[in-house]
Amino acid sequence: MYRYQPTSMRFKLNRVIRFTSFYFIPAALVAFFSCTSNTQEKIEPKKPNIVFIFTDDHAFQALSAYEHELAKFAPTPNLDRIAQHGMRFDKCYVTNSICAPSRATVLTGAHSHVNGHRTNNDTFDGSQVTFPKLFQENGYTTALIGKWHLKSEPTGFDHWEILPGQGHYYNPTFIIPGDTIIEPGYVTDIITDKSLKWLKAKEETDQPFMLMLQHKAPHREWEKGPDHLTLYEDVVFREPANLFDDYSGRGTAAKEQDMTIEKTMELASDLKIWTEESRKSGNFKRTYGRMDETQKAAWDAVYDPIIADFQKQNLSGDELTRWKYQRYMRDYLAVIRSVDDNVGRVLDYLEESGLDENTLIVYTSDQGFYLGEHGWFDKRFMYEESYRTPLLMQWKGHIAPGSVNSDLVSNLDFAQTFLEISDIPAPVTMQGRSLVPLMTGNTPEDWRQYLYYHYYEFPAVHSVQKHEGITNGRYKLIHFYELDEWEFYDLATDPMEMNSTYSDPANQQLITTLKDRLSRLKRQYGVIHPRTDS
Ligand code: SGN
Ligand code: CA
Secondary structure, three states: OOOOOOHHHHHHHHHHHHHHHHHOOOHHHHHHHHHHHHHHHHOOOOOOEEEEEEEOOOOHHHOHHHOOHHHHOOOOHHHHHHHHHOEEEOOEEOOOOOHHHHHHHHHHOOOHHHHOOOOOOOOOOOOOOOHHHHHHHOOOEEEEEEOOOOOOOOOOOOEEEEOOOOOOOEOOEEEEOOEEEEOOOEHHHHHHHHHHHHHHHHHHOOOOEEEEEEOOOOOOOOOOOHHHOOOOOOOOOOOOOOOOOOOOOOOHHHHHOOOEOOOOOOOOOOOOOOOOOHHHOHHHHHOHHHOOHHHHHHHHHHHHHHHHHHHHHOOOHHHHHHHHHHHHHHHHHHHHHHHHHHHHHHHHHHHHHOHHHHEEEEEEEOOOOOOOHHHEOOOOOOOHHHHEOOEEEEOOOOOOOOEEEOOOEEHHHHHHHHHHHOOOOOOOOOOOOOOHHHHOOOOOOOOOOOEEEEEOOOOOOOOOOOEEEEEOOOEEEEEEOOOOEEEEEEOOOOOOOOOOOOOOHHHHHHHHHHHHHHHHHHHHOOOOOOOOOO
16 A cells, blocks of 8 residues: 555656546536646646754663653653654664764765764765755755754755754854854754744745754753753653673673763763862853853752752762662653654644645654663664664655564665655765665565674773674674674574673574675675775
8 A cells, every 4th residue: 555656656646646636527628628738747746855853862762662661651752653653663773873973874875984984083074975965956955953063064955053063952052154153042942943943934935845953962961951850850760671780791892881870970960960179160061051040040949959869868889870870861861852842843833734745754863872771871882772773754645654664774774765755866875775665665675684883983982992793683793803802692582782602602603604794795885895805
């Protein structure tokens, strides 16, 4: 029923249907019909619009459409609407689990080593081909509103308003062409207001549009918005079973990272337990320090009693870690609820205006995140929580409502997907594959069996070693190549990835196959070159 037809064919069919129902009435109108049919034939059907909603560090565990235990206590009803009206992808993985490289891959449809953006320290080469540029060249109007993080000025957008770097939660600064401004309010609300304003202005035109609506939330330091300050304060979240992981089943990289709730997460900037001393820091200035007096008063009314209670308890050891985990969850999940409310506003508008009839709505994040699993926050590793990212897509008349896909897909595929629905040919530099057949329930027989991963940012914040790897969705082989340490997991028997069984004799044949596949993928993507590399 939801079979995909190439866009041009679909448009022709629509045209025939409209044509017959309107004109196949009185025979007396035949003459009229024959003089108008030419004009009618010339009307080009409108190409689909795209609204791409992107968040920063939204773990799939914290999106209730994914039915994770945690989200039962912190539902996301509006994001779930996209899944109800469309498709939930259960195996969407990123090529490189870190912010700016993920964004560069989304734009270029290419791996980090091809688009040149391997780490957050790189500057995006905006002269290369990106899908927004191709949309512009093919009659679309394009906009980018929110977090950008690619350092160079955006290219390929008719309209852009971006946050500098990571941006701020309260009274955020925006860079706009030729100027820098400060907007009063909470960043998630403001990005949504700006996006709705841009969308509403589009009502006047007939031009198809592509909007990239990119939130800062729920990135560290997880500052709640004014509407959600008390939300979840009474909830006690269930701890992940491996909150107190001792890393004994893995190698050096897991043992030597710097991203534990216990040691790395800061009481002051992360958990808002400010002291006289920590109030002098730059972190204080760029968070609480940006609030106006009214915002501060509302904030203090919630956090002052928390600080007092914390000081009274004098916690240490595991009890302190447990307390930090609860505070982390309360803040992080409340920040997500504000994303959810604001996504609801966008969906309401698209429905009320009827734009949802011809708009692909996408919700995804730049990568996943640890919510206490392995004792961690942050991302970077190829382990599931940070490797996977949520992906929901709604496109009326094309994607069956409430459908679920479990093929291996990637942020590498987004650009080609958007180009295909808009009938724009993808350039050869793009290395993914269009998800359109999957969206319509017709996964091709030769769909990929393996995904390639590569993380490059070391030494850097959180001290995660460089690694590359391969997965088929069940087995995962990871190579921390600067340490020359390998890890192997079978997600069917060890879903939390607690014990690498790389040395288990029973796995050797499988590992040899995966190594061979890894080499093949590296050749295919141009990581190694057959003539010069082994
Ligand atoms: C900041 C964060 C880190 C985070 C990186 C990258 N520290 O440095 O925790 O890993 O950004 O995040 S913070 O105290 O400044 O928040 S990313 O999403 O942009 O890749
Ligand atoms: Ca991120």
